[in-house]
Amino acid sequence: MMGEVVALSGGVGGAKLALGLARVLDAAQLAVIVNTGDDFNHLGLAISPDLDTLVYTLAGLADPVQGWGRRDETWTFMTALEQLGGDTWFRLGDADLAMHVERTRRLAAGETLSVVTDRLRQRLGIAARILPMSNDPVRTRLKTDAGWLDFQDYFVRRRCTPQVRQLAYLGADTARPLPEVMTSLSSGDLRAVIICPSNPFLSIEPILAIPAIRAALSDCSAPVIAVSPVIGDQAVKGPTIKMMHELGLKCGAAEVARRYADLLDIFVVDEVDAATAVPAGIEVISAPTLMTSLEDRERLARLVLAAADRAAGRRAGSPYPAGVS
């Protein structure tokens, strides 16, 4: 099966499916567009949490328990920083620090975020391309009962406890999409676009907030498939359901489908959500979506690709016959 697969991803949940895709595809045919709305500068270092989670996951370096950060990590730096009275609310592992120091050095030397990311993923032997959505800064902010908060202040320092009233993606309306993102999405050789099971508010919508990216997804020639990040009334990880509640939205998979409605061909929900009502014109597929093992990731990746190929096969002139890749 030929053609490029493009995935949109935030951090941990999205990276699980991206890893599955990288393993069942020729990984060189996978490009992952990654949220940079969580990026921030901390202790003078340029930190890109979602890019790092993708890099670590696809390189086999991720912490298998927490899903972010590195396996076999040590914490000597944080202990010493605390001893010096430094800022310790954002935990940086010793190995993880190398990524931030090296990225910061390269950015200061004039490399773009996308070039830095590309060189580092190649260095780590990752065949799939990892594309920051933009080289221009986009910053997710949250209006809460504690006022407007920066993303990491809300997410890490305050552990998602403030009540969220509104989100903003500062800079998104003027951020230039990464040229490689636009090339991939407008390619006639595009096989499928997969919106990974990431938090819609914090991970996917910052990407979609760049107008040209949303338009390119809407116009693209390939099927667009989203996998729900919620199962029943639970988010697999993170505050998705809590935020739906605080924002006065319906809590569940249906709300995810509604938010992406203008883009979606297929919506994959968990088996417990088989009865999810979605906007007209969207096909619902139910399947086990909880990815615990590596096999789970691969199985879901195959299912998503097969569904995309079937949808493509229903379109006139598609080169992709129905069937599992």
Place this chain on the structure above:
Amino acid sequence: MMGEVVALSGGVGGAKLALGLARVLDAAQLAVIVNTGDDFNHLGLAISPDLDTLVYTLAGLADPVQGWGRRDETWTFMTALEQLGGDTWFRLGDADLAMHVERTRRLAAGETLSVVTDRLRQRLGIAARILPMSNDPVRTRLKTDAGWLDFQDYFVRRRCTPQVRQLAYLGADTARPLPEVMTSLSSGDLRAVIICPSNPFLSIEPILAIPAIRAALSDCSAPVIAVSPVIGDQAVKGPTIKMMHELGLKCGAAEVARRYADLLDIFVVDEVDAATAVPAGIEVISAPTLMTSLEDRERLARLVLAAADRAAGRRAGSPYPAGVS
């Protein structure tokens, strides 16, 4: 015994005597003026090797084997940096990194190097004051058979192998001495100035290259005592003898005394150098100067202070009687 003791120090060798002084004095009466000619920016971090060696040594955190860096250090960062293709010729331990990251952050926020150093040493419970010679950058460079080299390029990357022809302390002639340095050196309450057994070319002369500091030492009311960093025809550590040879100088303690001749009242040499010829007017004291144990450091500190106090006692009106403190 009252009055402030001021020490001049580079890294490892100087820090040994500084620790001895801090232990035999009321440490709040000790101020150490530290060479910053080795400072450099590496991986985007502001690194001050000699300041750090003093801080770690006086806080009891120094690696007891190598004398620089921290005890119980881990090296996860360097391993990860190497994996990413980063620059690894200058080894930064995980705990040591906290110092560089925190200093860099504070400098970027507008604190001076002396304020950063003072806050960190207080945080670590160090009673002695640690004073960078200047908040203005001074950079030691070496003209060698491999061309002009930055200090760390010569010292760490090339392991002192190039032949040294000439030294330069860039910025020293216009660097403003730290005001606290000038206050201490001009104080009527100054008890002694001790030039620690550090490399003259790389550690002490960058300090003396700031004209106001050299002048203040020359004019100060207290005895000035240097401890030789060479024993026989060996430097205790580092390239002192090698550099003397390459610079066409006599190799040994006598050359150290000659270099400081206009400043010195007393020159302390090792017992093997008891016959060292020094310029007229300088008293030579021989004693065991190799500091292996903590007791060695304290014993040499007591000997130096006693010699200073005897010299002061010979001056009219001195408040300091002869004898060990």
